[in-house]
Amino acid sequence: MAHEIRMAGDDDFFGWLPLFAAYCEFYETELDDARALIVWNWIRDENDPLEAALAVDDEGTPVGLAQFRVVPDTLRATRGVFLGDLYVNEQARGGGVGRALIEFVHTRSLEVGSGGVSWITAADNADARRLYDTLARRTDWVMYEMGA
Template sequence: MAHEIRMAGDEDFFGWLPLFEAYCEFYETELDDAKALIVWNWIRDEHDPLEAVLAVDEEGTPVGLAQFRIVPDTLQATRGIHLDDLYVETGARGTGVGRALIEFVHARSREVGTGGVTWITAADNAEAQRLYDELARRTTWVTYEMDA
């Protein structure tokens, strides 16, 4: 099954929304209409760093998404990409969609600098980590979060 990987466009909201909703559900985060519209507007705002790419099946239905942003790499004095969100619908998993989305984002990182791509995942997301371990180097960095 072939998939087209492309940047999300204005007309993609109703194809993007179920994927983002499923992503939020996977991470046990509620998605209401307001939050969905805020994130979509970030994606579509040319002045906001958040971008989105979709994997689209042969019928034109989005089956995967990657959301990312260009970030400075101060230690290397270049720019790279932070991959914020990656989601592939259950029926399309194992078909190369996740790999293709990451490779698309990686190619985009070479357009903006030499910083490459970084991302995090949940420690118990073993299925995704199998793919990530094939594509990238696992680091020793520890992530911290401070609530608002």
């Protein structure tokens, strides 16, 4: 089955929402209506850095999403892209959708600079890491978080 990768448009909310909800569930994060609308409004706001691409099947149904933002790469004085969220519904997995979404984001990174694409994933996300290991170099960087 072929998939088109394209930027999310104004009419994609109800196709995007189940994918984002499943992504949140995978990472054990509650998604309520208010949070979903905030994130969607960020995506649709041309002044907000968050962008979203969708993988759409032959019937026009979104089956995967990539949410990303352009970020400065100060060490190289260029811009790159940080891929914050990637999700493919279970029925579409194994068909190249995740790879196509990442490659789409990589193409976007080349449009904005030469910083490439970076992302993080959970250490136990073995299925995703198998794909990531074929596309990119795993770094030695250690991530820290400081809560509110």
